Amino acid sequence: MKVIQILPELNAGGVERGSLEIGRALVARGHSSIVISNGGRLVEQLESEGSRHIQLPVHRKSLLSLKLVGVLRALFLKEQPDVIHLRSRVPAWLAWLAWRKMDPLTRPRLVSTVHGLYSVNFYSKIMTRGEKVICVSETVRDYVKKHYPDVSAGKLCVIHRGVDPSQYPYGYAPExxxxxxxxxxxxxxxxxxxxxxxxxxxxxxxxxxxxxxxxxxxxxxxxxxxxxxxxxxxxxxxxxxxxxxxxxxxxxxxxxxxxxxxxxxxxxxxxxxxxxxxxxxxxxxxxxxxxxxxxxxxxxxxxxxxxxxxxxxxxxxxxxxxxxxxxxxxxxxxxxxAPHHPEQDNPFTLENMQSQTLSVYEELLRA
CATH class of the missing domain: 3.40.50.2000 (Glycogen Phosphorylase B;)
Structure with missing residues (x-):
């Protein structure tokens, strides 16, 4: 597969970290990973882990950003990705406007992730436009179902964020x-x-x-x-x-x-x-x-x-x-x-999140 993820910038935060984690998983499994953003301090890490970065000012909340729609459509036609993954509202609008005018028989499959409990309005609804909509928790899925009832429940899937147990091992003690x-x-x-x-x-x-x-x-x-x-x-x-x-x-x-x-x-x-x-x-x-x-x-x-x-x-x-x-x-x-401690068997792992996300891509491509 060739997958393009698009988000505003690569500096810090859950959206950024998740994008790197999926890029890493794609590369590890022999796929191609491209991330489009305005750049940031995580670009170096992204590229060192095998993804390509394409810098475009997709972060600006301005009508002038609509000039990028044609740029993105040309880029999608050139790169021929199998999947485009929308991760934030402004770049999601730009990528969706570019994608929807492409040939439905040959254009990439479209995935979006609802990372937060955004303000409820037409602007935010763009995050439900994916052919498959990933919700980072059951809370987020319930939010989408409540506020956007016209979104097909069959499009929604819950993939919890996860941590790497090798980085956060049970009983960890500092040096x-x-x-x-x-x-x-x-x-x-x-x-x-x-x-x-x-x-x-x-x-x-x-x-x-x-x-x-x-x-x-x-x-x-x-x-x-x-x-x-x-x-x-x-x-x-x-x-x-x-x-x-x-x-x-x-x-x-x-x-x-x-x-x-x-x-x-x-x-x-x-x-x-x-x-x-x-x-x-x-x-x-x-x-x-x-x-x-x-x-x-x-x-x-x-x-x-x-x-x-x-x-x-x-x-x-x-x-x-x-x-x-x-x-x-x-x-x-x-x-x-009387000190208490959580269960050691943690289901919210990075590996689970990566595998489930790649399965969403593969399921769409098979369909």
Whole structure:
């Protein structure tokens, strides 16, 4: 097969990582992989893993981008791919407009992936235009069925995102050198019950709820220390200041650390006693919580979205009602007294995701 994936840029994020993972799987099985994007820091890795990259400004939300429709159609005719995979809304519109004018008897098969719970409108509906529509969780499939009822249920298939167990092995422990540096940087964590909230600092990720959870645990006599791992978007600095002020007003400056953006989140979760998801809006999937579960860390989370599906399979007692700070603090208190760990048999693996996605391509080509 020759497969073209199209997305805005290749910098960071779940869409980008998924595109690299499918490119890697295609190459490993002897297929041809092409990715179209505006470029980014992941291009070098993509190409080193055997995919080709074609740089086009398919990321711009502008009517001027419609000039690319003819460019893409010419490119599709030249490359003759078997499958075009749409991964984000702006490039999906451009690729679909190019594709629909091609000869239906000879044009590539069209696949789209709904990666998120987008705003419901005509613009977002483009992600349901694939001849096969991959949903990254049952939550996403339910969202599509509810908001776009005219989309045939037969087109929809759920392929959960997955983690590589060789990168996130159960019982993972950081290297000694990393541990020594961590202890030098955060000596106050010694002997503490460390609870970590990973995620970008933005209101819906629930940092304010997390602060209240830590306060409840401290009031209950638990020697708790909370870690908030992540950074604010440049446009969300006002909320970041609110987070810092809330920590100060709660008297928790010695009990909560704002760690910032880290490339060693796996190691930080590994030295934590529990990982928390306080997202007030449902996650489409929630890869970070799965990474924590994969290495054997207990996760307590609001019971909705893709994280609900993960906990259902791996740690049902980690689910608490959305917004119920008391229940979350109570669950962590219980785990402090008697530590819990998720199931080791994780069905959400990278290999499963790759195999199922390639099977979708092959099924369309056979049809």
């Amino acid at each position: 000694t050198e990393w541990l020594q540096q961590w202890e030098r940087d955060y000596p106050d964590l010694s002997g503490k019950y460390v609870v970590t909230l990973p995620g970008r600092i933005t209101r819906w990720k629930g940092q304010l709820d997390f602060i209240e959870v830590v306060a409840r645990l401290k009031e209950g006599g638990i020697p708790v220390h909370g870690l908030i791992v992540g950074e604010p978007h440049p446009k969300k600095l006002e909320f970041f200041e609110e987070v810092k002020q809330t920590i100060s007003e709660a008297g928790l400056k010695e009990h909560i650390s704002l760690v910032g953006h880290r490339s060693d989140l796996r190691e930080i979760m590994a030295v934590s006693d529990a990982v928390v998801s306080c997202s007030t809006d449902p996650e489409a999937f929630g890869r970070v919580s799965l990474e924590a579960l994969s290495i054997g860390k207990p996760v307590v989370a609001y019971d909705h979205g893709g994280v609900h599906e993960q906990l259902d399979a791996l740690l049902p007692e980690g689910k608490v009602p959305v917004g119920d700070i008391t229940a979350m603090a109570s669950r962590l208190n219980d785990w402090y007294q």
